[in-house]
Structure formats: structure tokens, C-alpha cells
Amino acid sequence: MKSTLKPFLSMVLILLMLAGLIACSSPGSPAAGQDGTKEDTSAPSSDSGKKGDGKAVEVTYWHMWTSDWKKLIDSLVDEFNQTHPGIHVTALSITGDANAKFLTAQAGGDPPDVMTQWNQIIPSWAEKGAIANLDPYIQADAPDLGEWMYPTVKEIGTYKGSMYAIPFSMNTLAMYYNKDILKEEGFDPEKPPATIQELDAMQDKLWKLDKRGFIQRVGYMPSGLTQWSTAFGGKWADEDGKPTATDPNNLATLEWFQSYAKKYDPTKVAAFNKSMSSNVNSAWSFLSGKQVFAMDGMWRLEDLKNYAPDLQYGVMTLPYPEGTGKPDGTWVNGNFNIIPEKAKHPKEAWEFILWLTGYHNEDWAAKMLTKGGWIPPSPKITEKQAYQDFMNEIPARKTFVDLLGSPNAKITPVIPVQQYYWDRAAKAEESVMTGNKDPKQALETLQKEVEEEIAKAGGK
Amino acid sequence: MSRSSAEVRPSVQVRSSRGPMSKIAKVNLRNGLLFVSPWLAGFAAFSLLPFLLSLYYSFTTYDVVSSPVWVGVDNFVQLFKDPLFWKSITNTMYYTLFSVPLGIVFGVALALLLNMKVRGMALYRTIFYLPSIVPVVASSVLWLWLFDPQFGLINGLLDAIGIEGPGWLVDPAWSKPALIVMGLWGVGGAMIIYLAGLQDIPQEMYESAQIDGAVWWQKIVYITLPMLSPVIFFNLIMGLIGSFQYFTQAYIITSGGPNDSTLFYSLYLYKNAFSYFHMGYASAMAWILFLLIMAVTLLVFKSSARWVFYGGER
Amino acid sequence: MLDINAQPTTKLSRTKKGVYKQLIAHVCLIVLGITFLFPFVWMLSTALKPEAQIFKWPPEWIPDQFLWSNFPEALTFVPFGTYVINTLTICIWAMVGTCVSSALVAYGFAKIQWPGRNVLFMIMLSTMMLPSQVTMIPIFVIFKKIGWVGSYKPLIIPAFLGGAFFIFLLRQFFLTIPQELSEAAKIDGCSEFRTFWQIILPLARPAFATVALFTFMNNWNDFMGPLIYLSDEKMYTVSLGLQQFIGQYGTRWGMLMAASTVATLPIIILFFFAQKTFIQGISTTGIKG
Structure with missing residues (x-):
């Protein structure tokens, strides 16, 4: 039993030497290519950038x-x-x-x-x-x-x-619309709905459900509360940076959202939304003609070019509520x-x-x-x-x-709790769309959450 | 603590710490420390300080960018008033309660199945391990499609036998079950450990049981499971630690939704730490979780004396 | 069907019974196996689809035509070869380090009686219980202070100091090895180290295969470590490379799946070798229970 020490120590020594070897060698070896001759596609290096001098x-x-x-x-x-x-x-x-x-x-x-x-x-x-x-x-x-x-x-x-x-x-953000389907259902493809009321009126003809009540095609399903609130004249913070989640126009936006969730079975709608626009960004239902209207950004034009070259589409600014609404609203x-x-x-x-x-x-x-x-x-x-x-x-x-130059282009309030605010606003929307809360409740909860977050962040 | 702590080998006399140590005990102490010295060194160098620091942070407001400010137990008080904290605990408990036992049952069953002497076993084993090695970035989309309420394969199968499938990932009531089922696909890792454990069971035990007229299930209950218990114990502890810290799928696939039904503890902690800049708050959460896991682990260790059987100790 | 080790009595019944048993086993394995094949098959099928078909809804499992070009495209779109070599460097070192160090430590915790052992063991377990999100920054600062950030050292050297998970795993295996064996060895004059080296290690081969496989896989798939410690694209690893296909404005699914498929190959190969040790564990080496 006496002889444990020697072989053991040599073992540990080997371990340490190996570790030491790596400790000393690695800055040189894997990064050796840094100033090397091989031009890698991943590394932007140009002649003028030579560090030699x-x-x-x-x-x-x-x-x-x-x-x-x-x-x-x-x-x-x-x-x-x-x-x-x-x-x-x-x-x-x-x-x-x-x-x-x-x-x-x-x-x-x-x-x-x-x-x-x-x-x-x-x-x-x-x-x-x-x-x-x-x-x-x-x-x-x-x-x-x-x-x-x-x-x-x-x-x-x-x-x-x-x-x-x-x-x-x-x-x-603007609204994409499918001209083929509009024509098919008897609408003028060159005259997309300018107001929320016109958009609402078209829905019955555009939605298609199967026998089980599953959605085959969506006319439009509102999503993106904070983004849509721009068309309703909603406001998320006042001049002092205090949150105003319960603003009446925000409420109007969310109530409009809810009207759709009530009309179409919320879980089915949520199911459809999940299949179509998962957060891993898989499929955009507009491409496959399963959604007649879609709010999205300019980059989607490239998708349309690549994945659905034959689809006839148009782009318009967000519809707004008649009378009180804000035309050309967008979220930047x-x-x-x-x-x-x-x-x-x-x-x-x-x-x-x-x-x-x-x-x-x-x-x-x-x-x-x-x-x-x-x-x-x-x-x-x-x-x-x-x-x-x-x-x-x-x-x-x-x-x-x-x-971008529109007077109704709005941004996320520039306040430190922005990230939290927007995260929770998305959850508030979700709770309304799944029938869990009514719009007023949801916004009140949101307001409270954000106020507490502000206290937490800046309290001390 | 564990069974092994209670037992004192007759040949190795460890005296109480006050008395003089026997020569053999001294040698054992020296050897023991020597053998664990690599870990001790690593612990001292890379773990101890971060551990203590995070404990300190839990009593501060700390946004990572500026220095921490001591606030006493404020974070803990706020946590207990935070509905999302409680929500995340409930979600995590729910997940743990189902995924850990199911994982063990499926893992052991699969390992038994894959330990049979059947042609092509190497291929089968590989197949069952495959889901564990597919990168999450690639598999996450598949899960969304499999669990899709409308077109998904799972609801398609349920529909074929006349059941209307639930909304799975989009239904707050079914999102956690969906994640639990998803987790079972990854049982391959635990299965490997059980398979390795099964190799340690002496063949002679089965042979003598055979002579005594034991049937297959008796062999499993009286030989296989007791002999496998150290490995089951390992997977139980690691399963608990892992599911209390469940994160990746919830982060990538559901990001906490719908209706915070998959807002798991680690996810909420992560958001606090890196999205909302409340490292102090997150550290307080971490230490609460730490104590919780520690308590559960100690309970399991206590109970292990009754059901874990170490061949080396008889 | 689960009768793993039955030794049938007569030769005649043996063959007949054996055939049935094999048949049932195969049916079970195939049915379950298909379920477990989904993720991989889906990954492969997406890798072989033209981009227009990837978006088809409901999804199609078999591509209209096999499109192999995603593979060469994906492997040249990012410097995949460099990433593989980098990752292999990390994985192999970490594997060697973890196997050796964890075995030593596990032996110290399992086979030697010494005061304080159980307390230290519990402390070791507890290192896994604190969520890593809150220790990540202090650990980073330590590595920064000793100048390791920007190299592979933070990803490799800690492996030489033992991993708690693997120490625990090996300890469990060592504990199942009869104490009489090591005691007999010691009575014969074997030192503690020789007992470890010559008696215990060979008996734990399946466990070692598992540890090797797991460390390799963990490091191969590790994302957070390389992300925060490496700041040179030439040193990037495979898991960071896979992220390159996921863009702000849409993901290159075909290439991502092709690259992911290639990325699983080393693990599959390693698994094949590792699982071989499961065929002849110590059960056949004649150790008494």
C-alpha cells in the first residue's frame, strides 16, 4: 500500500502536464491561421488590414x-x-x-x-x-x-x-394581400380594404373551415397588438416614460383582436397560428395561400420571389378604424x-x-x-x-x-423596461386570444406588471 | 446520508475524529484526498468563487453592467410576491413530477428490450439513441409539426382511432404534456446508462434463478431491478436536477407560451438575468432552486438506503 | 418477450421458442424504432428537399426528388471543415481529460473510506444544482483574469479536473463492484493505485464507454461555452456554425438540415464503437455476485 503515492503522483503529473500543454499551446495553434496565408471565407481580412506594420x-x-x-x-x-x-x-x-x-x-x-x-x-x-x-x-x-x-x-x-x-x-410593417383569392371571392383585387370595417366585412367570404371546424384558410387573424395599436392611435408610454398600457385606443385594438378570437374558436385559431408562424420562423402561411392578409416586413418580398413566384399579391398600409383611426400607421x-x-x-x-x-x-x-x-x-x-x-x-x-416618413409611424417607447414591456404585452395579447382574459383585464394586468418591473429596476 | 455513509467496513477502522487515527485510516485519508484532488482543485479554482458570488448577488440589485448594490432580503421578498415566480414553480413541479418517473420507466424498459440477444441489436440501439443526437435547432421544427393540432402526425393517429386530439403546444392545458412526451424521445441517453448497468449483472444469478424455476418477470423484479438500482438511483438524481432546470425546449420551441404555461423556472430566471438585467433577482431565484433541489436530493439519498443495492457493499 | 437470459432446457424447444421470441422482439423493436426514427428521418428528408417543397403544408415526408446539392452547398457556405477540426480538438481533449480525472475522483469517492468523504461528495453533487445562468458571468470573469478567454482553454482544461456528472456516474458503477475484489488485491500487496488501475478500471468498461460518449457529445453540441469564450470566427465550432443558417429574415432550412445531418455523423460513429462494449460486459468475465 505504500507504493500508491508514486504511480499516483505520476498520474496526476501527466494530467497536469496535459492540461498545461493545452494551456500553453492553444493561443497559438488553433488561431495560427489568423495571420496565415489561407484566405478563409469566414474571415474578413484584406491586404490593407495587415497588422505587420x-x-x-x-x-x-x-x-x-x-x-x-x-x-x-x-x-x-x-x-x-x-x-x-x-x-x-x-x-x-x-x-x-x-x-x-x-x-x-x-x-x-x-x-x-x-x-x-x-x-x-x-x-x-x-x-x-x-x-x-x-x-x-x-x-x-x-x-x-x-x-x-x-x-x-x-x-x-x-x-x-x-x-x-x-x-x-x-x-x-405593412399589409400583404393575396390578389388571386380576392378575385376568386368576388372582390376587386385592386381595391384592398382601407379601413378596419371594410376588412372585417370581407372576412366571412375569405375564411374556410373544414368539417371538424379546423381552419383551412384564414382571411385575416389579428396578431401583433403593439404593432396594430399604431393604426388605432394607441399609446404605450407618456412623455415622462410612464407606461400607459390601459390607454383607450390600446383597449380598442385589443377588443378588435378579441372580436376575431370570439368569432373563430380561439384554440383552433391559436393552432392555426402556431402551425403557420411558429417562432422558429418555419412557414409563412401567406406563401401557400392559406392566409389572405398578412402583416409583415419588407424582407418578405424576397420570400415571395423565391418561394411563391406565381402568387399575385399586393401591399398596402395597415387598415385603420373609420373616423378615429390613423392612416399609414406602422411600427418601426x-x-x-x-x-x-x-x-x-x-x-x-x-x-x-x-x-x-x-x-x-x-x-x-x-x-x-x-x-x-x-x-x-x-x-x-x-x-x-x-x-x-x-x-x-x-x-x-x-x-x-x-x-418610415409617415406621421403615424410609431416606435417602442424608449424606456429601460422596454424588453419586459413588450414581452408581457405579447403575453397579454395571447391571454385574450386564448380566451383566458378579457381585454380590459389583460391590459390592467400588463400595466401592473410593468409598473412593478419599473419599481424593481429603478427602485433602489 | 447514504447507505454507504452509515456503513463502516470491518477491515477499515475509522476512529472518531478526536481520537488518534490508526495508521490505516491515515493512509486511507491520504489516498482518498489524493484521488479526489483533481476535482478539489477544479472546485477551488473555478466553482467556489462563482458560487459564493452568486449567493452574494442574490442579496443585491445587480444589472451586470454596474456594481451590485446590497439590498438585503429584498429580492426574496419580491420573489414571493411575484405571480410569475409562482407560476414558473408550478410549471416546473408539474414537469418534474411526470417527466422523471416516466423517463425512468421508459428508460429501463427500453434498456431491457435492447439488452436481448437479437440479431441487428447494434442497429436498433443506434436508432433509439438517434433522437438524442439530432441538434435541437433541427428537431424543434419537427416537434412543432408532429404536435400540430391540425396536420400533425400525433393528432392524425388519434383521429384514426376516433379521438379528437388536443391543441398540444398551443393549448395551455396541453403544452406541458406535449413537452413531457417530447422529452421521452430523448430517453436514449438514460437508456445508454441503464444498458451499461445491465452489463454488470452477473450471468450466474440468472442461471441459478432459472434452476430455481423463476419466470421472466420474477427475474426482473428480484434480480435485474435490484442490481440496476445504483444506476436507477443515479438517473433519478440527475433526472431531478435536470428537470428542475428544464430550459432548452421551452426556450426554443414555446418560449414560455401559451399563457405562461411553459414558463419554467430556469426560463424565467434566464429572462431576468439576460433580458431584463436583474442578475440579483435571478441569483435569488437560483439559490431558492438550489435549496429546493438540495432538499429533494437529500430526501432521495435518505430513502436510498431502503431501495438502492450496492453489490460492493455486501 | 423480456426473457433476457433464459437458458432453455431442451434443444428442440429452444430453437422453436427462440424463433418466436426473436420474432416478437423484432416486431416490438421495429414498431418502437420507427417512432424513434422520426427526428432523424425528418431531418434527412428536409435536407433532400428543394426549398419550395420545404414549405409545403401539410409537410411531406418523402421529397418529390432527392436533391443532394444541399450537402455540398451547406458544407461550403460556412467553413465547415474548419469547424469540424476545431470541435474535434475540443471534444477529444475534453473526452480524455474527463475520462481520466473522473475515474480517479470516482474511485476516491467509491472505494476508499475516509472521513469527510460523504460531505465532499455532497458538495460535488451540489455544484450541479445551481443553475448555470447565474455562475456563467463570474466564471467568465475568472477565465478572463487568467487570460484564457478567446482560446479553447476554458472549454478543455476544466475537463481535466473532473466533471460532477461523470464522477457520480462512475462512482455508482464502482460501488457495484464487490469490495472483496479490491480487498483481495490489497491483501496481495497491491497499492491503492494498482487496485484502481488493474482491478476496477477494466471491470467498468461499459461505464467508461458511456462517459466517453457523453463527454464527446456534450462538447460536440455545446453552444453556450464556445459562444461566450470564442471571439474569432476561425475558432468557431460546429454548433456555432449551424446557427449561421438561421437568419433574422428566414432560415436556410435545406442547408441547415444538411449540415445538421453531417454534424450527427461523428456521434453516430462513436456510438457504434461505444455500444460494442455493452455486448460483453463483466457479466461474462466471471465475477461472483
């Missing part, structure tokens, strides 16, 4: 684009590196859970220099001091940047009077670039995002945005020939782009 400032850029968009971003980064010899941007596609990645990096004191994010994070990250106030940079390099953008776009990036995020690309969101407070090279990062947004670079931006199928953040870009050509190619694009 040690002059170029390394800027790390995180974004959430994948598949074809990632490749486009890589090529944009390459272009920037070639035209800006002093800066070398390295792009990294963060997939799946960008928030977790960013927060851990932030906590570890090593965030990227610049990151493209959905706009929802702006107010909370700004409030926490995680992202830099960009006003000093704007004053120095682009004093008219605010006026340069669409007003809604500026509003999204502004928190407590300062700008924290620079837009990259925008989204608006987008991708914004932010600079973390702890970024190592904020100045170079700023140069990069100003270039990327297309400020005083509009011709380039117009061309670039058409490649991604994106909506420009500034009317100055929209009016460029390249973008005009892009809109003329598929006229429906114009509907989406024009909506």
Missing part, C-alpha cells in the same frame, strides 16, 4: 447577421478596411444569444469596440451606462446627423435627450450600432459606424442597402438613384420605405 488600430465589431447577410457585412467591412488604412475592423458574427455574449464580455471588461444590435436594448443599456453617449462625436463630426435621419429613426436612438445609437437599417424598428462604454477604440469605432450609416456617403449607402434589402435610415439615401431604382424594381418596396 503595427499602424492600423484594431477595431472589433460584433453583429448578429447570419447566412447571406453575414457575407454582405464581411464585404462591407473589407471595403472599409481598404478605404481607411489607419483602421482595421474585424467582424464577428454572434449567433443565437447575443445578449449573453455581450453581457459576459462587458462584465469581463472586454466588450467589442462596436456592435450592431436590435433597437430594444438601447434605453436599458444606456440607462445602465453600458453604452457610450455619442453626442460628443456627433457634435464634432456630424452636427446635423439628427436632422439627416427620419424623425422616427432619431427618436429610437435617443435616450434622455442624447443619442446612444446610430442606425444601420430599418424595418416597417431597426438595427443600430452602439459603442460600449468600455470600448478600447471608441474613436475608430465611431468613424466606422458613421461610414456604415451612410452619412455624407449616401450614394454608397443607397447601393449597399439594396444588396441587403434594407430600408435606409435617412431620406437623403432614399432619394439616391440607386435606391429609387431598387424601389421601382418591385413597387411594393416603396410602400414600406414611404411608411
Whole structure:
């Protein structure tokens, strides 16, 4: 039994040596290709970015684009590196859970220099001091940047009077409709319903149920409470950032939603919705002609082109309630670039995002945005020939782009509890659509939840 | 704690800690510590501090970006008033209560079936393990389609025998059962462990039982299950820990809906930590869950003296 | 049908009974097996469908025509080969590390009597009971401080220090091995280490195969670890690569499924080898119960 020690120690020693071997070798070995000769498709590296001379400032850029968009971003980064010899941007596609990645990096004191994010994070990250106030940079390099953008776009990036995020690309929502089915059911395909009342009146002819009561075809099934509330003139927060979930127009929106849930068996409708638009984004029922109307974004035009080239469709702005409603209502969101407070090279990062947004670079931006199928953040870009050509190619694009300038274009309230607010608003809608709560109850619960969340977040 | 703690080997005399240790006890202590030293080192280096820190965070408001601020037991008080917290606990309990026992029954049954001497067994085993290795990103869409109330295969089969299937993932009353059924497809992992356990059962035991005239079910009840009990015990504990922390499918497939019916504890915790920036609140949740799992585990360990049978201890 | 080990008495009845038994067993296995094949078959069939057919509703299980081009396209759309090599590097190191270290630790917890053993064991179990979401950031900060972030070290080195799950698993297996065996060995003058190495380890081969398979698979499918620790696309792993097919504006389903199918192959191969050890466990090596 005495001799246990020796072989044991040697075993542990081997373990430690192996571990040590990895500990010492791995920075070199797997990453060895970094400066190597092999040009990888995944890595944007260009000749001007060679670090050999040690002059170029390394800027790390995180974004959430994948598949074809990632490749486009890589090529944009390459272009920037070639035209800006002093800066070398390295792009990294963060997939799946960008928030977790960013927060851990932030906590570890090593965030990227610049990151493209959905706009929802702006107010909370700004409030926490995680992202830099960009006003000093704007004053120095682009004093008219605010006026340069669409007003809604500026509003999204502004928190407590300062700008924290620079837009990259925008989204608006409009209504797709199936011309073939409208014609088939005896409606004029060139005269889609302008109001909620007209839309409602068409439904009986458009819905198709089978013997078991299962839905074969949907005329329209309302979904997206916060988005539809724009057409009803709804309001989610007041000027002080206090939530106003129980606003009468929000209630009107949700009551309209409920009228559909009552007419068509809620579980069947929910079943249909789930089959059709799951959150893994599988099938869009509009493509297969199983839904006559669908509210969605401009990117769906590409799907229609690829997956349903023969479908005759039109795009219109959201119908609104007669009398009280707001025509051309839409909900705007987008991708914004932010600079973390702890970024190592904020100045170079700023140069990069100003270039990327297309400020005083509009011709380039117009061309670039058409490649991604994106909506420009500034009317100055929209009016460029390249973008005009892009809109003329598929006229429906114009509907989406024009909506960005609409006075009834609305955004998610720029308050720190935005993410929670919108999560719970979706749940409130769900509880009404499944017949669990009535609209008033649902909105009151939502209001209470959000107020408690605000207390939790800012209470101490 | 466990049966093994109560038992003291006659050949190894461990004295009470106050008295002088026998030479053999000293050697055993040294050897024991030596053998577990890799884990001890890892624990000290990478686990201990994060553990203590998260405990500290649970008494603070902490948004990850700025430094934590001490608030005492505020988080816990708020948690007990938070309806979603209770909802998530209920959901998690429901899931655990069904998925753990079902997982064990199916796992053991499948392992027994796959331990037979039948031609092509390697292929069968692979087939039953396959669902466990299909990446979640790929399988999640399949589940949505299988459970689709209208066109789904499951309701199609039910319809064929004259039952109108439920709404499954879209019906708050059926979303958890759907996830539990879904979980059974992944029983392959536990099955592997049972299969490995079955190899440890000495053939002679069955042979002597055969001579005594035992029929198949007697062999299972009196030989297989007791001999497999250490492994069942393992899967029970790990099943409990896993289902109390159930997350992935709820996150990817249902994201908590409908009507918060699949808002499981870990999902709500995750949202608090990374979407709403309440790391302190999330840490408090984590420690409540920790205590809950610990209590259940200790109970199971206590009970194990009665039903877990270690061949090495006879 | 579950009569696993029956030793029939006469040769005649043996063959007849045997045939029936085999038949019933096959029927059971095939019926159940079809159910379990769904996920894989569906993944494969989607990988072989043209994009227009993927969206057909209700879904079709068999493609109109087999479209193989998704495979070469998917494997070149992202640098899949690089991802596979990266992931294999992590997996193999983690597998070796976990097997060796977990076996040592499990032996210490199962086969040696020492004061404090049960307390430490419980502490080890408890490390699995705290949801990882709240320890993720402190652990990240530790790795950051010692300069490991951005390398594979955080994904590999902890494996050399034992994994709680596997230690527990192996402990359970070691406990079923008769104590007389190791005691006899010690009386013969074997050291503790030799007992571990020469007596216990060979007896736990099926358990080891399981541990190896599971560590490999866990690391192969791990998403969160590579996501937060790696910040260079050249170092990305397969699971991160699969996410590249999922886009904000729609997913490339055909390619995703093709890449996913390829990604399961290494595990299937490993499983094939691992399950071989289940055929001849210690039950045939003649250890007394």
C-alpha cells in the first residue's frame, strides 16, 4: 500500500502536464491561421488590414447577421478596411444569444469596440451606462446627423435627450394581400380594404373551415397588438416614460383582436397560428395561400420571389378604424450600432459606424442597402438613384420605405423596461386570444406588471 | 446520508475524529484526498468563487453592467410576491413530477428490450439513441409539426382511432404534456446508462434463478431491478436536477407560451438575468432552486438506503 | 418477450421458442424504432428537399426528388471543415481529460473510506444544482483574469479536473463492484493505485464507454461555452456554425438540415464503437455476485 503515492503522483503529473500543454499551446495553434496565408471565407481580412506594420488600430465589431447577410457585412467591412488604412475592423458574427455574449464580455471588461444590435436594448443599456453617449462625436463630426435621419429613426436612438445609437437599417410593417383569392371571392383585387370595417366585412367570404371546424384558410387573424395599436392611435408610454398600457385606443385594438378570437374558436385559431408562424420562423402561411392578409416586413418580398413566384399579391398600409383611426400607421424598428462604454477604440469605432450609416456617403449607402434589402435610415439615401431604382424594381418596396416618413409611424417607447414591456404585452395579447382574459383585464394586468418591473429596476 | 455513509467496513477502522487515527485510516485519508484532488482543485479554482458570488448577488440589485448594490432580503421578498415566480414553480413541479418517473420507466424498459440477444441489436440501439443526437435547432421544427393540432402526425393517429386530439403546444392545458412526451424521445441517453448497468449483472444469478424455476418477470423484479438500482438511483438524481432546470425546449420551441404555461423556472430566471438585467433577482431565484433541489436530493439519498443495492457493499 | 437470459432446457424447444421470441422482439423493436426514427428521418428528408417543397403544408415526408446539392452547398457556405477540426480538438481533449480525472475522483469517492468523504461528495453533487445562468458571468470573469478567454482553454482544461456528472456516474458503477475484489488485491500487496488501475478500471468498461460518449457529445453540441469564450470566427465550432443558417429574415432550412445531418455523423460513429462494449460486459468475465 505504500507504493500508491508514486504511480499516483505520476498520474496526476501527466494530467497536469496535459492540461498545461493545452494551456500553453492553444493561443497559438488553433488561431495560427489568423495571420496565415489561407484566405478563409469566414474571415474578413484584406491586404490593407495587415497588422505587420503595427499602424492600423484594431477595431472589433460584433453583429448578429447570419447566412447571406453575414457575407454582405464581411464585404462591407473589407471595403472599409481598404478605404481607411489607419483602421482595421474585424467582424464577428454572434449567433443565437447575443445578449449573453455581450453581457459576459462587458462584465469581463472586454466588450467589442462596436456592435450592431436590435433597437430594444438601447434605453436599458444606456440607462445602465453600458453604452457610450455619442453626442460628443456627433457634435464634432456630424452636427446635423439628427436632422439627416427620419424623425422616427432619431427618436429610437435617443435616450434622455442624447443619442446612444446610430442606425444601420430599418424595418416597417405593412399589409400583404393575396390578389388571386380576392378575385376568386368576388372582390376587386385592386381595391384592398382601407379601413378596419371594410376588412372585417370581407372576412366571412375569405375564411374556410373544414368539417371538424379546423381552419383551412384564414382571411385575416389579428396578431401583433403593439404593432396594430399604431393604426388605432394607441399609446404605450407618456412623455415622462410612464407606461400607459390601459390607454383607450390600446383597449380598442385589443377588443378588435378579441372580436376575431370570439368569432373563430380561439384554440383552433391559436393552432392555426402556431402551425403557420411558429417562432422558429418555419412557414409563412401567406406563401401557400392559406392566409389572405398578412402583416409583415419588407424582407418578405424576397420570400415571395423565391418561394411563391406565381402568387399575385399586393401591399398596402395597415387598415385603420373609420373616423378615429390613423392612416399609414406602422411600427418601426431597426438595427443600430452602439459603442460600449468600455470600448478600447471608441474613436475608430465611431468613424466606422458613421461610414456604415451612410452619412455624407449616401450614394454608397443607397447601393449597399439594396444588396441587403434594407430600408435606409435617412431620406437623403432614399432619394439616391440607386435606391429609387431598387424601389421601382418591385413597387411594393416603396410602400414600406414611404411608411418610415409617415406621421403615424410609431416606435417602442424608449424606456429601460422596454424588453419586459413588450414581452408581457405579447403575453397579454395571447391571454385574450386564448380566451383566458378579457381585454380590459389583460391590459390592467400588463400595466401592473410593468409598473412593478419599473419599481424593481429603478427602485433602489 | 447514504447507505454507504452509515456503513463502516470491518477491515477499515475509522476512529472518531478526536481520537488518534490508526495508521490505516491515515493512509486511507491520504489516498482518498489524493484521488479526489483533481476535482478539489477544479472546485477551488473555478466553482467556489462563482458560487459564493452568486449567493452574494442574490442579496443585491445587480444589472451586470454596474456594481451590485446590497439590498438585503429584498429580492426574496419580491420573489414571493411575484405571480410569475409562482407560476414558473408550478410549471416546473408539474414537469418534474411526470417527466422523471416516466423517463425512468421508459428508460429501463427500453434498456431491457435492447439488452436481448437479437440479431441487428447494434442497429436498433443506434436508432433509439438517434433522437438524442439530432441538434435541437433541427428537431424543434419537427416537434412543432408532429404536435400540430391540425396536420400533425400525433393528432392524425388519434383521429384514426376516433379521438379528437388536443391543441398540444398551443393549448395551455396541453403544452406541458406535449413537452413531457417530447422529452421521452430523448430517453436514449438514460437508456445508454441503464444498458451499461445491465452489463454488470452477473450471468450466474440468472442461471441459478432459472434452476430455481423463476419466470421472466420474477427475474426482473428480484434480480435485474435490484442490481440496476445504483444506476436507477443515479438517473433519478440527475433526472431531478435536470428537470428542475428544464430550459432548452421551452426556450426554443414555446418560449414560455401559451399563457405562461411553459414558463419554467430556469426560463424565467434566464429572462431576468439576460433580458431584463436583474442578475440579483435571478441569483435569488437560483439559490431558492438550489435549496429546493438540495432538499429533494437529500430526501432521495435518505430513502436510498431502503431501495438502492450496492453489490460492493455486501 | 423480456426473457433476457433464459437458458432453455431442451434443444428442440429452444430453437422453436427462440424463433418466436426473436420474432416478437423484432416486431416490438421495429414498431418502437420507427417512432424513434422520426427526428432523424425528418431531418434527412428536409435536407433532400428543394426549398419550395420545404414549405409545403401539410409537410411531406418523402421529397418529390432527392436533391443532394444541399450537402455540398451547406458544407461550403460556412467553413465547415474548419469547424469540424476545431470541435474535434475540443471534444477529444475534453473526452480524455474527463475520462481520466473522473475515474480517479470516482474511485476516491467509491472505494476508499475516509472521513469527510460523504460531505465532499455532497458538495460535488451540489455544484450541479445551481443553475448555470447565474455562475456563467463570474466564471467568465475568472477565465478572463487568467487570460484564457478567446482560446479553447476554458472549454478543455476544466475537463481535466473532473466533471460532477461523470464522477457520480462512475462512482455508482464502482460501488457495484464487490469490495472483496479490491480487498483481495490489497491483501496481495497491491497499492491503492494498482487496485484502481488493474482491478476496477477494466471491470467498468461499459461505464467508461458511456462517459466517453457523453463527454464527446456534450462538447460536440455545446453552444453556450464556445459562444461566450470564442471571439474569432476561425475558432468557431460546429454548433456555432449551424446557427449561421438561421437568419433574422428566414432560415436556410435545406442547408441547415444538411449540415445538421453531417454534424450527427461523428456521434453516430462513436456510438457504434461505444455500444460494442455493452455486448460483453463483466457479466461474462466471471465475477461472483
